[in-house]
Amino acid sequence: MALNKMKKWFVLLLISTCLGLSSFSQDKFIIQNNKQTEKIKFKLINNLIVFPVEINGVTLSFLLDTGVSKPIIFNFLHVSDTLLTKNTETIYLKGLGGGEPVKALKSTQNIFKIGDAVKIDQDLYAIFNNDLNLAPRLGIPVHGIIGLDVFKDLIVEINYSKGFLKLSNPESYKYKRCRKCEQLNLEFYNGKPYVNAKVEIENKKIPVKLLIDTGGSDALWLFEDDSLGIKSSEKFFYDFLGHGLAGSVYGKRSKVRSFQFNSFVLKNANVAFPNAENVFSATQIKDRNGSVSGNILKRFNIIFNYKKASMIISKNNKFRNSFSYNKSGIELAHNGFRVLREIKNNSVKVNATTEASNDNIIKTNHYKISLKPAYAIVELREGSPAAEAGFKTGDVVLSINGKSSHEFTLHQVMQMFYADHGKRIRLRIDRDGEILNLSFNLQKLF
Known part of the structure; x- marks a missing residue:
């Protein structure tokens, strides 16, 4: 009888173990702890989220970018040599900017870890274009960008006010009641999230469909369209707007009277109107009117649920901050x-040899390089x-x-x-x- 019980216990243990291994080996991010949730601190640099990601045992700094569908590392840093990437093939990626598609090296079966969120079969793309080095412009090391693969598998909370991400398995996630929150519906094209909003230009409120772009540092980009009334006011200046995968983006900088997410209204928000030739591929997406990015998004704490196609936002302590811009050029x-070469002073004390003498201090200069x-x-x-x-x-x-x-x-x-x-x-x-x-x-x- 005891033997039968032991056999039954062993069979149950084997089934439980197999089920655990099966869920762990799935091709998605899963939180591997009892709480089914993980909190990750991030740095907000120039309105961009920089946080640690471990790839094949190597910890790197990544941008969290809802505007990318593939994890990318910038290979001119020779990171991929350290990552021991496998099964590589050469492909070409197209993005914003006026240049040609860029060469990338695709590898498979990479192990990604974001805290206790683990995925053991992740594709990775290494780009060799030196112009895409984000580190010099941010002033801190940034090795890559990641977006869709995290958002599609997990509930992602971005707490801009306190500087942390909270990742949760969807099956165990429970929403907290929030009277001052707004729920926005998301639409998806090529794995990227779009949201409806309103902008006020020259006393006219215009509905717009915008890409949610946490990887952009500006507030708002709009594609000029005279038929819809989307155009710059008479007060604008031409400026460099940023780098895309295919090169630099230039355009006009101006203001809109207001930007609106349902009942949340931001006054005198910054806006940029990129040159049409720099964003041609983006304008081909049906009904897309532009992007909403970090300088607006950081004014909210946000919960993304891609499975339910929803985004819940609440105001934070940055909401009332005025919109400024670079006034230097x-x-x-x-x-x-x-x-x-810095002078390093060393003082040496010499003891007195007679009663009439005072202690002497001798100063010597040394140089520190x-x-x-x-x-x-x-x-x-x-x-x-x-x-x-x-x-x-x-x-x-x-x-x-x-x-x-x-x-x-x-x-x-x-x-x-x-x-x-x-x-x-x-x-x-x-x-x-x-x-x-x-x-x-x-x-x-x-």
């Missing part, structure tokens, strides 16, 4: 390192205050308002250019070995 990027980040001008808007003051692309910034540039993060330096109209900015620069002191006032454009 300068875009900076991390440009390697500068070698600095260190590497500090260098920030260079990579984009300069024509006619901007910085351009009029004589700055040029390639100038390396040594100091800002009398303080060494390496004492700031790149993000902190760029934030100075978003300050109030009229603020004086003094920059000391290195131009091919020539040291120059130039200055300008930030200029309000609308």
Whole structure:
């Protein structure tokens, strides 16, 4: 009798183990802990979410991007050599920008871990285009981007106010009651989420369908369409808008009177109207009018449920922050390192030898050699205050308002250019070995 019970127990244990292995081996992300949920801290840099992802045992920094359907690493960093990627083949990917499709290396059977969220058979795409290096423009290492594969498998909460992601298995997820929340319906094209909103342009409220793009740092991109009334006001300026897979994107920057998600209304929101030739492929998606990105999304805490095609939003402490923009005309990027020789003072105490003598302090100078980040001008808007003051692309910034540039993060330096109209900015620069002191006032454009 005892033997039969032992056999029965063994059979049940074997079935349970097999079921566990079966669920673990599924081709999707699953939270592998008892709580069925995992919290991941992230950094919000230039309105973008940067968080750790482990691939084949190597921990990297990724952007969370609802606008991408494939996980991508930037292979010029030689990351794929470390990842031991398998079963590779060459393909070509198309994206925003005016260039040709970019070459990528596809590999399969990669193991991805985001905290306790695990997927053991993940495709991965390595891109060799140096222009897609995000690290210099963000000032921190960024090795890749990931989107659809996380969102389609899990409930994803983005808490912009506290800086964490909460990932949950859909089967065990329970919504909390929220009286001040709004639920928005999602539509999907090629695995990317779209949402309906309204914009107010020249006293006309216009319904728009927008890609939700957590991988974009701007507030709002709209595709100009005179028939719908989607066009820039008379107050605008031309600017560099960003990099896509296929090259740089340029266009107009302006304001809309309001942006609206159901009952939530944001006044005087920033908007960009990209040049049509830079976003041609995006405009081919039926009824798409543009994108809503980080500078608007960060004002909400968001719960994405792709399986139910829903998005629940609530205001956070960033909601009432005013929309600002770069009033200098300068875009900076991390440009390697500068070698600095810093004086290090050492004081040596010499004891007195007679009663009449005082203790003597002998000072000696030693030099400490260190590497500090260098920030260079990579984009300069024509006619901007910085351009009029004589700055040029390639100038390396040594100091800002009398303080060494390496004492700031790149993000902190760029934030100075978003300050109030009229603020004086003094920059000391290195131009091919020539040291120059130039200055300008930030200029309000609308």
